[in-house]
Amino acid sequence: MKPKRKYGDWVLPIGAALLLWGVAFSMACRLEGNRFVSVPIEQSFLERVLGVSRVAFGQTFFEQADLYFHQGVGYVRQQAFTNSVFIRAYEVIRPSAHAHTTGYTVSEILPWLQFTTRMDPKNVTAYLTTAYWLRSALRRPDLAEQVLLEAQRKNPYDYRVYNERARIAFQRRDDSRAARLLDAALKVWPSNEDPEDEQTLLDLSVILSRQAILYEMKGERDAALALFRKVVELRPGNVAVARRVEAMEQGMDYSHLDRKTWDILFGGTDKPVHVCGEGDDHDHDHDHDHNHDCEHHHHDI
Amino acid sequence: MAAAIEIKDLSVVFRARRSSVAALQQLSLSVAEGTVFGFLGPNGAGKTTTMHVLLGFIEFTAGSASIFGVDVRESIARRRIGYLPEHPETYPFLTGRELLMMAGRLFGMKRGALRARVGELLREVDLEDSADRRIGTYSRGMMQRIGLAQALINDPDLVILDEPTGGLDPLGRMKVREIIAKLRAAGKTVFFSSHELSEVELVCDHLAIVSRGRVVAQGRATELVSQGESLEKYFLRVIQHEPAGRVG
């Protein structure tokens, strides 16, 4: 009588090979730790086992989220030849139009973003992206706030988290908290980023602009003007803010603008947002993109 | 009497990287229909190689071999053969009944007739009670018996048995002898090799002794072995008189 086999004769070897590969990969990825960490951060079991190799996993999941956002359409790379029958067949098979996930379907990318943050809590971009989609397409600022709180716990010195939390606080009409969060963002800027980097400077200008807006809303024009001037210094190409400074220097007072307009201004885009001025024709067309809510504002100045 | 097996000047040379081995050297053999033929020889003499040639497992280098007049290289030659290998391994996950059904289906037997035949064989080899157990749970003797049963599934005219009593207890060997006797009585031809010369003596009509790839003695058992001499003594005499020397 032959003894019964306990396992299929491939399960153990494949399992052992996978385990050894995982260990080797984790050990090969052991790099210097995060230089910014001065406060010991609690690490999960997964973080301790995988070490820095989890960054690679996190990046893979983030790319998957990007793929989902583009509805399964991957990047088109340069090819040495395209006249192969296989390429032509594959072009028909793979999804290939440029498309974005919209509406509630955006929720489909969230699992991958969640996996990214689980795997690599230092990936602040993943947290911000998650919060952005929760807040905007899914209209759940409460969930966005939760995500950002987690991001803050894992990355207490990253200005981007405070900045984004400030936007949510402002949208929820908690201006004092927004102000505190912007102060915190300013304190820890530039965090781990290069202070000369264009994006980092842009973020700084957004923080300062938002602080300026809060001052303007309270009627503190001088403080607001000083901050707007700093923004213009940082980014001379910012036409909207430059015009704003000019207008304020000429005595223009925007404190009477309605909340909706402040929300748009606080939103933090670089697109020039048209605000009706003294000389404007009230029947004029607003300059906007096709997604803009076409609400004509009458402002008595 | 027509020949069930006809082998003429059969040669088989196995070529390795740096040498070649002549497993069979111009071996000639004739087995008449309806006889029980013992094929004897020391280890490495070429018995199993001869059987493998007859069964089409290996190709021969020269000569000819046929079964009931059909060249052994044709798969149709195997329609009338039943074969029990030396170590009858089989599929441990099949039951005895499933193995016999599979064997019968490979011969193209129809389901109804096959079921009846399977039942008959299971009774004959005393495995009726264990027919629906997995072969992996069978003892050595049971494996041998189920192997014999699958060799007989198609009611073959020629049964080739390689060491049919190997590893069997006396009861098991008696059973095998009974089956061979039944086959002879039914007019079948049995061609088997064995080291159990006492068993061969009891059942064989004809025998051939092969040594170093060639037949060194062949004929009726009663004619080859002298009065008062055992087959074993005759065998040793013949083998020991063979000239020594490396084959190949």
Place this chain on the structure above:
Amino acid sequence: MMRVLTLSRVVWLEMIRRKDLYVLLILLVTLLFVLLSLNIFGLGGVVRYVADVGLLFAWLFAIILGVSTAGRQLPQEEAKRTIYPLLAKPVTRADVVLGKWLGSWTITVSCTALFYLLVVGVVLLRGGGIQPVTLAQGFVLHAVAMGIVTALTVAISTRMTYGAAASVAYILIAGAFSIASRVPELLVHEEGFVARGLLALYYGLPHLELFDLRQRIVHEWGAIPCRTLLFVAMYGVVWVLFLLLLAWMGYRRKRFKRGALG
């Protein structure tokens, strides 16, 4: 044909009684259960990742099952010496190769169908949906791809032990998926000997990426044109026939080793 079907039935019985495929089923169920239990911010109807990961593992497990089943058949027959009583019957070596392949392929496809059913069931349970026509197309092409995988493994196993055959098969399949499809991109920066090697891989390996409709299924891009489906399926069938021919050529004159059980 009866002999081929009989031999393929033996493969089925072996796989059902070996329990390997139950391990894979349990693994897939466990994985899907884990995915189901994930709370994505309490939002309902988030299912694409379940379908995506589920179908990915359906592919992986199908390949594992196909290679392990197909790679084991011929070497096992030889090692256990069951090949002798088999070939002693009016069974040709072509019958043996074809029967073993057919059994391996059909059981792999059947298990793949089960995997697909599980994934679809879980997606529906979570409130999502899957386009049935695209799914059916995806399954058909997946089945053809498994035909290639099993035929390739059988062909390799005619001349190697199970372990070696499975290893080589996995390497070739991984190469077909990950390298062969990307050769046009890689060739942009390569030349000379490396470029020629890559081109040899491009034309020498089967293009398994053509059989993978997962992105279309998951992201609801709809069915592919019938003409394309037919072309890819025929391409797969040609590969299967070619590999089975190679297998037969490798097996028909093979001398089996005698001696201790392997």
